[in-house]
Amino acid sequence: MKIKLTTLAIAFVLAAMPSIPALAYPTGQAPTLSLSASGRLTPGQSVSATIARVKPGCPVSISWKNAAGISAVSGTSAANGNTVLTIASPAISGTYVLTTSAISAECAAGAAAVTLTSNVSFGKIATITTKIATTNVSVKKKPVISVTATVKSGTALIKSKSITVDLNLAGKKVKSLKVKTDAKGAFTAKFTGIAKAGKYTAVVTFTADPMYDAAKVTTKALTLK
Amino acid sequence: MVALVFFILYGVIRITLMFVSLQGAIGEVQSLRAAVQNKDLGEISRGLGKAADSIAMADSSASDPIVQLFGFVPIIGGDIRTASIVSSDGRFVLQAAQEVTHVANQLVKSGVGKKPITDRTLVSSLREGMGALDSAVQKLNTDLASVDEAGLHFGLDSKIKTAKEVVASLAIASSRITPLVQVGTTVIEQPEKKRWFVSIQNLAELRGTGGITGAYAVISTENGKLKLEEYGSDKRLLQIGRIDYKNYPQELRKLWGADLSDWRDINVSAHAPYSAQMLADGWQQNRGKRVDGVLFIGQGVVSQLSGAVGPIDARGVVVDKDNAVEFLSKDIYARFTNVQTKDAVVGELASEMFKRLIAGKVSVSGLFAAAANDTTGDRILAWSRDKSTQQVFSKYRVSGEISQSFGPNVAVTLNNAGGNKLDAYTTLKASYSLGVCNVDTFTGYQGRRSRVTLDLSNNSPKSGLPAYVDMRLDTDFGEARPKGSNRELMTVYGPVGSEAESITVDGAPGFTINGMDRNRPLWIFDLNMLPGTTKKIVLNLVEPINDDNDEKLSGKPSLQGPVMLNAPSLNSSSTGECSLQ
Numbered sequence: 001m002k003i004k005l006t007t008l009a010i011a012f013v014l015a016a017m018p019s020i021p022a023l024a025y026p027t028g029q030a031p032t033l034s035l036s037a038s039g040r041l042t043p044g045q046s047v048s049a050t051i052a053r054v055k056p057g058c059p060v061s062i063s064w065k066n067a068a069g070i071s072a073v074s075g076t077s078a079a080n081g082n083t084v085l086t087i088a089s090p091a092i093s094g095t096y097v098l099t100t101s102a103i104s105a106e107c108a109a110g111a112a113a114v115t116l117t118s119n120v121s122f123g124k125i126a127t128i129t130t131k132i133a134t135t136n137v138s139v140k141k142k143p144v145i146s147v148t149a150t151v152k153s154g155t156a157l158i159k160s161k162s163i164t165v166d167l168n169l170a171g172k173k174v175k176s177l178k179v180k181t182d183a184k185g186a187f188t189a190k191f192t193g194i195a196k197a198g199k200y201t202a203v204v205t206f207t208a209d210p211m212y213d214a215a216k217v218t219t220k221a222l223t224l225k
Numbered sequence: 226m227v228a229l230v231f232f233i234l235y236g237v238i239r240i241t242l243m244f245v246s247l248q249g250a251i252g253e254v255q256s257l258r259a260a261v262q263n264k265d266l267g268e269i270s271r272g273l274g275k276a277a278d279s280i281a282m283a284d285s286s287a288s289d290p291i292v293q294l295f296g297f298v299p300i301i302g303g304d305i306r307t308a309s310i311v312s313s314d315g316r317f318v319l320q321a322a323q324e325v326t327h328v329a330n331q332l333v334k335s336g337v338g339k340k341p342i343t344d345r346t347l348v349s350s351l352r353e354g355m356g357a358l359d360s361a362v363q364k365l366n367t368d369l370a371s372v373d374e375a376g377l378h379f380g381l382d383s384k385i386k387t388a389k390e391v392v393a394s395l396a397i398a399s400s401r402i403t404p405l406v407q408v409g410t411t412v413i414e415q416p417e418k419k420r421w422f423v424s425i426q427n428l429a430e431l432r433g434t435g436g437i438t439g440a441y442a443v444i445s446t447e448n449g450k451l452k453l454e455e456y457g458s459d460k461r462l463l464q465i466g467r468i469d470y471k472n473y474p475q476e477l478r479k480l481w482g483a484d485l486s487d488w489r490d491i492n493v494s495a496h497a498p499y500s501a502q503m504l505a506d507g508w509q510q511n512r513g514k515r516v517d518g519v520l521f522i523g524q525g526v527v528s529q530l531s532g533a534v535g536p537i538d539a540r541g542v543v544v545d546k547d548n549a550v551e552f553l554s555k556d557i558y559a560r561f562t563n564v565q566t567k568d569a570v571v572g573e574l575a576s577e578m579f580k581r582l583i584a585g586k587v588s589v590s591g592l593f594a595a596a597a598n599d600t601t602g603d604r605i606l607a608w609s610r611d612k613s614t615q616q617v618f619s620k621y622r623v624s625g626e627i628s629q630s631f632g633p634n635v636a637v638t639l640n641n642a643g644g645n646k647l648d649a650y651t652t653l654k655a656s657y658s659l660g661v662c663n664v665d666t667f668t669g670y671q672g673r674r675s676r677v678t679l680d681l682s683n684n685s686p687k688s689g690l691p692a693y694v695d696m697r698l699d700t701d702f703g704e705a706r707p708k709g710s711n712r713e714l715m716t717v718y719g720p721v722g723s724e725a726e727s728i729t730v731d732g733a734p735g736f737t738i739n740g741m742d743r744n745r746p747l748w749i750f751d752l753n754m755l756p757g758t759t760k761k762i763v764l765n766l767v768e769p770i771n772d773d774n775d776e777k778l779s780g781k782p783s784l785q786g787p788v789m790l791n792a793p794s795l796n797s798s799s800t801g802e803c804s805l806q
Contacts (some may be wrong), residue, residue: 024430025437025489026644026699028714028751030482034736038748038764039724040667050736052751053700081702109700110484118739125669128773154665154672189550 016131029053031108033062033100043122043210044073051083051100051116058107062087065097065117070117072101081109093123093134093213123213124153126206134194139224145191146221147202150184153212157185159214164205165189197225236291239306243286250280250319261319267330267654273323280319283312303376305755307385310372314365321358328354330621342449345414354409356621356799359403368397373616398521398597401529401604407621408520408607411614418447419517419611420454422504424492426523428556428790429646429694431639433716434492434500434606434625435788438462443508443516464486466634468507473499476742480749495638495716496743498623501608518609521625524550524790525603532595533588534581546595554649554790558691602792625788627718629744631772633659633799635677636718636785642751644698650685651713651754653793662770662803668722670769673803675782677717677764682755685709709756719746723768730762770803777805 036048051060054077063072067090075083087221090096098118105113129150138141147165151158159181167175174196179187199221210212253276270676286292287309328351331772335343342348369392374385383522426436442456470478470485477485477499479647484490485503492500501519508516532546542560544552561567581587606625609615618624628634637658641648656678666672685695687709695709719725721744726736728748738749752760770778779802786793 008695022403024644024646024693024696024698026642026697026712027481027484027493027640029492030484032751034738034751036734036736038728038735038739039726039746039767048736053702056702079703081700089654105744109702114482114618117479119741120739122666124667126667153669155663156665162267 001139029109030111030114031100031103031116033098033118035118035120037040038119040121040123040125041089043093044089045097045122046086046088047085047120048084049098049118051085051103053081053109053111054083054103055107055109056081058103059101060085060103061101062098063101064090065099065225067096074101077107080128089120089122091210093208093210095119095121095213115200121213123208123211126151126158126212126215127151127204128204128215128217130202130204130219132200132202132222134224137224139195139197142192143194143224145194145200145202145222147189147191147204148186149204149217151206151215152185157181158184158206158212159183159185161206161209163187163189166203166205167191168201168203169196171201173193173203194222194224199223232291236295239289239292240288240295240308243283243292243308246279246283246376247308247315250276250283250315253279254319270323270326273326275317275505277316277319277323280312280316283308284316287312301378301642303373304378304381307372307381310368311365311388314361314368317361318358318365321354322359322363325351325354325358329682339473340449341541342414345416345650346413348410348449352407355403355406358401359399362392362396366392369391394597395593397599398593401525401596401599402592404605404621404623405526405529408605408618408623411448411617411621412518412520412606412694413451413605414444415446415517415614416448418445420445420515421518421520422516423520423522424504426492426788427554427646428523428525428603428788430603430641430644431648431651431713431787432490432492433638433640433787434450434497435523436602436790437641438492438504439487459489465507465511468503469510470503473503474742475581476740480738480740480742480747491522493640493714494742495636495718497606497626498608501606502610505608505610517611518614520608521606521788523601523603523788524553524648525599525601526605528599528601529595532541532580532598533592535575535588535591537577539570539577542570544574547589549595550599550601550790554646555694558694562691562693564693575630579739600792601697602786603787604788606788615771627743628744631721631769631778632780633657633675633768633778633782634718634720634785635783637677637679637793638716638787639681639789640714640716641711642699642714643710645696645711646694647683647685647690647693647709647711649790650683650709651711651789652791653681653786653789654680654682655784655786656798657782657795658797659782659799661800662766663806666722666767667724667768668769670722670766671771671780671803671805672723672769674726675720675766675768676722677719677762677766677784679715679717679762680759681713681715681754681762682753682759683709683711683713683756687756704753706756707756709755710724711754713750713752713754715750715752715762717748717750717762717764718742719748719764719766720768721745722772723766725764725766727765728763731760735762762768764797771805775805 031053034050056079058077060083061072061074073085073087077083100116102115131148134143134145161181165177166173177189179189181187202219204217206215273447296302369389374382423442424438425440428436430437440458443454445452467486481493505516528549531549536545607618607623660674662673664672740747782797784795784797786795
């Protein structure tokens with residue numbers, strides 16, 4: 001062990017000792033976009049943002065990249081390099097990109113020109129547990145493919161919500177049904193008229209609303225002969 | 226009645242045997258002193274073997290259910306239980322120690338490090354043996370700590386008090402040396418030629434993996450033989466040029482941007498494999514040579530080696546295991562204000578240390594003593610381009626990975642954003658507690674509340690520091706910047722699927738740079754730290770208790786603190802397991 005430690009240590013020490021007083025250099029010099037929102041928000045809840053480390057007197061604005069109908073908010077960086085802005089948020093759940101206007105190299109206080117972005121998520125996430133089954137694996141015996149699912153978010157069952165169920169054959173949509181979840185957050189979609197053999201999957205889609213973010217789940221494959 | 230007499234008689238005999246065997250084991254260990262002084266690994270191994278045999282007999286008695294029943298007898302029950310702990314735990318310690326010294330002796334005889342490895346299993350045995358020894362020592366330490374020596378008799382009280390102190394020191398030393406051995410043996414056993422970049426970090430200026438790279442070494446290994454290819458300072462790295470980081474994960478680039486292209490900031494991420502791979506890629510991009518692995522070490526490791534080689538005198542300053550960290554982190558800047566002189570001093574120190582190491586003037590007991598006294602929060606981190614080797618590093622928890630798995634895991638790192646050496650005065654007290662159940666997360670899971678509390682302190686003096694230590698290189702936006710002030714970027718990784726209900730800095734709602742990395746939410750705090758002040762950050766989280774397969778998550782909360790000069794105070798707790806509904 002003595003020799004092993006020695007040999008390894010040689011390399012470490014040789015390099016370590018002559019240069020422990022290293023050159024100093026600060027991390028994080030570029031402008032930053034910080035938010036008051038630290039988790040998922042309720043749709044419609046406004047968002048406060050601080051754009052920091054921008055040369056005083058520079059114009060800065062924020063806007064939503066993928067949300068229509070909400071105006072950009074503008075300001076000017078203060079003496080401490082900060083610009084604090086508050087912007088309205090979309091009414092429908094989802095993840096939206098909050099973006100700053102382009103900050104020039106001059107305004108970025110020596111750092112490169114930059115446009116800052118931050119993803120902000122609204123609404124709860126729904127989880128969908130699915131099963132796909134058939135009355136018969138032979139297409140000659142007029143099988144009925146049923147897709148059952150439960151939609152919930154945590155312990156909350158999501159009731160009376162519209163769900164789209166697409167039946168795909170070899171990845172291509174062949175049929176589609178619209179269903180609603182019951183009081184237990186469950187539904188069953190039954191597909192009839194299945195004439196072709198092959199691998200079937202179902203795609204269950206939950207459209208975003210003011211409460212829940214969009215969700216999409218694909219079932220396991222079901223092979224009919 | 227007769228049965229009762231036999232029962233008592235049997236118990237007394239077994240207990241007597243236990244104490245006698247235990248005494249024999251202690252005697253064998255004490256007789257090892259001469260072998261230790263002579264650095265005779267073979268003799269140490271044989272002596273440990275005898276001690277292990279004796280303690281195995283004591284353990285046999287201690288494991289006897291009748292003896293265990295006597296542990297409930299008033300007055301002497303505590304003595305019996307304590308002897309039982311020492312017998313059982315001590316047996317594993319001695320057996321593991323015997324195995325480690327036996328294997329080490331064989332490795333030394335085979336000329337490992339100088340000659341090709343002839344028996345690869347020896348190297349892996351040493352690695353596994355050190356792991357087993359460390360586990361045994363930690364268990365003995367934990368169990369001994371629970372013993373109240375005030376209730377012991379027959380002189381056991383003073384012996385256990387001493388044993389507690391010795392074992393506590395041994396546990397610290399073992400926890401520090403074991404990772405070094407695990408990494409060292411993994412590096413040395415590579416059969417094909419591998420090139421390793423060693424990042425020598427200065428923990429007085431913090432980065433995600435520890436500190437700014439102050440120096441580097443490039444070593445190659447091939448079937449047990451080591452060769453130093455090159456070493457140099459960060460000045461030399463800067464001359465090499467910037468690093469192309471455009472192919473790294475978008476989130477990483479979004480979080481740290483241009484910092485990733487600079488050798489001085491390349492290790493800002495808390496996920497060490499990112500930093501390691503960028504160092505390796507940067508070397509290859511600019512020097513055209515493939516790097517197969519990267520090791521990160523700091524002043525803590527250097528202080529341990531200082532203990533191994535003994536005190537060194539350099540221009541009137543004696544550097545030893547007791548002052549190496551303090552000297553290399555703080556005192557050197559005050560003592561040698563001329564940069565060239567300062568560099569010459571450390572060069573002389575390195576040269577002398579190197580000579581002693583080459584000459585084999587190494588004290589294993591000195592290494593252990595230095596490791597036991599090392600109060601830094603330094604730890605070695607290792608990365609390999611080879612997936613199977615990386616799995617080995619990951620298994621030994623030296624990979625510095627941010628886990629992508631579900632579970633109650635929080636990680637904290639710090640990056641110096643002031644451009645100075647003030648992190649020699651930075652301390653962190655962190656706690657992570659799991660709280661009430663039956664709360665859904667917004668992210669769609671059944672969850673529970675948890676809280677992360679971070680007290681970050683800048684303990685630097687307000688005057689008297691050399692300019693090189695307390696300078697500010699970050700852009701001045703007119704904020705108060707008295708001498709000793711600093712700026713820190715604190716990154717907190719929440720558990721997978723968690724979210725923050727609220728975040729406060731010193732009681733007020735905090736603005737954070739939000740992101741996702743490695744499937745985990747993270748928050749970066751940009752903190753201006755005046756000297757002598759503490760910032761309190763509180764994150765109130767809701768985190769999942771089930772995963773994507775609706776499987777219940779269990780396990781104790783894990784809080785991974787930063788690699789930093791002053792070891793962080795970390796504490797985690799839980800109100801108990803939550804049930805899925």
